[in-house]
Amino acid sequence: MRLLVLGGTQFLSRAVAAEAVARGHDVTCACRGVSGTVPDGAELLVWDRDDEPPAAITEAAWDAVVDVSRLPSHVRRAVAAVPDAHWVFVSTINVYPDNDIAGTPATLRLHEPITDDIDPKTSPEAYGAMKVACEQIVAVGAASSMSIRPGLIAGPDDGTGRFTYWPWRLDLGGEVLAPGSPDDTVQIIDVRDLTGWIVDSAESRRTGTYDGVGDIHRLGDLLAQAAIGAGTDCTFTWVDQEFLAAQEVEPWAGDSGLPLWLPRPEYDGMLAHDPTPSFDAGLRVRPIADTTRDTLAWLRETPDAVRTGLSPEAEARVLAAWHAR
Numbered sequence: 603m604r605l606l607v608l609g610g611t612q613f614l615s616r617a618v619a620a621e622a623v624a625r626g627h628d629v630t631c632a633c634r635g636v637s638g639t640v641p642d643g644a645e646l647l648v649w650d651r652d653d654e655p656p657a658a659i660t661e662a663a664w665d666a667v668v669d670v671s672r673l674p675s676h677v678r679r680a681v682a683a684v685p686d687a688h689w690v691f692v693s694t695i696n697v698y699p700d701n702d703i704a705g706t707p708a709t710l711r712l713h714e715p716i717t718d719d720i721d722p723k724t725s726p727e728a729y730g731a732m733k734v735a736c737e738q739i740v741a742v743g744a745a746s747s748m749s750i751r752p753g754l755i756a757g758p759d760d761g762t763g764r765f766t767y768w769p770w771r772l773d774l775g776g777e778v779l780a781p782g783s784p785d786d787t788v789q790i791i792d793v794r795d796l797t798g799w800i801v802d803s804a805e806s807r808r809t810g811t812y813d814g815v816g817d818i819h820r821l822g823d824l825l826a827q828a829a830i831g832a833g834t835d836c837t838f839t840w841v842d843q844e845f846l847a848a849q850e851v852e853p854w855a856g857d858s859g860l861p862l863w864l865p866r867p868e869y870d871g872m873l874a875h876d877p878t879p880s881f882d883a884g885l886r887v888r889p890i891a892d893t894t895r896d897t898l899a900w901l902r903e904t905p906d907a908v909r910t911g912l913s914p915e916a917e918a919r920v921l922a923a924w925h926a927r
């Protein structure tokens with residue numbers, strides 16, 4: 603297969619290019635080449651998608667395209683340049699506005715599309731609505747296409763550092779601040795499982811729209827499995843969300859945040875998408891313990907790896923306040 607990866611210099615799109623090379627495909631990564639390197643065996647074709655595509659893109663015959671863009675103008679320009687290929691577009695579960703409801707692509711409503719580019723840094727809430735527009739551009743303009751809407755992507759090379767917090771924290775051992783309730787639902791997707799499915803789907807020209815999500819877990823079970831993967835002995839102290847909020851602990855991300863924790867009931871559905879249609883379409887996911895073990899191994903060999911979440915001092919302060927309440 604002659605595969606065009608739009609991206610290829612970081613995390614997911616780089617992993618897709620690497621997996622396709624490993625399977626013997628002819629892989630070109632088109633991007634600016636500023637976020638990192640493309641994997642060994644893939645060709646870098648320099649293209650700033652703010653500009654018109656180079657002839658090397660428009661004049662070549664591509665079997666499949668994988669695109670991770672967030673900007674409608676970038677997707678519009680690329681689809682117009684490569685309309686005859688099979689497209690696999692990487693979207694997001696942020697296309698769904700109702701985070702309190704669990705469901706599938708067939709049951710959940712979408713944001714109204716935003717078809718103009720809005721800088722995601724100035725307007726993070728436009729992210730999902732622009733992805734809706736991007737999906738529609740691909741569905742209308744490409745010969746055949748699939749859209750995959752991932753939830754939280756975890757694993758080695760994650761530049762957001764969200765799931766990474768947990769392998770790092772569990773590895774420290776001792777008393778661990780566990781957020782919310784052990785019965786809260788949680789869901790991740792290992793980047794390597796998502797990558798394998800994306801390349802499978804490019805190869806088989808799979809069509810349709812799917813969530814890119816793994817099994818639904820209780821948070822208590824996920825952390826227990828993660829502790830096994832990290833090979834550590836720790837105790838969990840569950841602190842309810844009202845107390846965390848009073849201590850100015852943020853949900854999800856950030857230096858004062860706790861990843862995998864989202865306020866309830868507002869986010870009851872966001873980490874509980876039914877993965878059955880995706881599993882039926884070939885997605886296979888590995889155990890949480892394996893993702894944790896491999897993320898920890900990557901962290902140990904990558905001193906500049908990004909990790910979000912509370913510092914040990916901040917965590918100790920909240921735990922002390924909890925015990926003193």
Ligand SMILES: NC(=O)c1ccc[n+]([C@@H]2O[C@H](COP(=O)([O-])OP(=O)(O)OC[C@H]3O[C@@H](n4cnc5c(N)ncnc54)[C@H](OP(=O)(O)O)[C@@H]3O)[C@@H](O)[C@H]2O)c1
Pocket residue numbers: 608609610611612613614615616632633634635636637638649650651652669670671672692693694695751752753754755756762
């Ligand atoms: N992380 C998560 O938990 C999560 C959850 C749900 C969905 N997603 C989706 O998963 C995908 C992740 O993709 P990713 O890990 O590859 O990272 P990404 O940040 O989405 O994509 C970055 C790629 O786009 C290229 N790029 C950026 N600006 C460009 C420009 N002006 N011209 C050409 N190329 C440009 C970058 O290359 P250069 O900078 O080198 O040009 C890089 O290779 C995204 O679609 C994201 O929306 C992520």
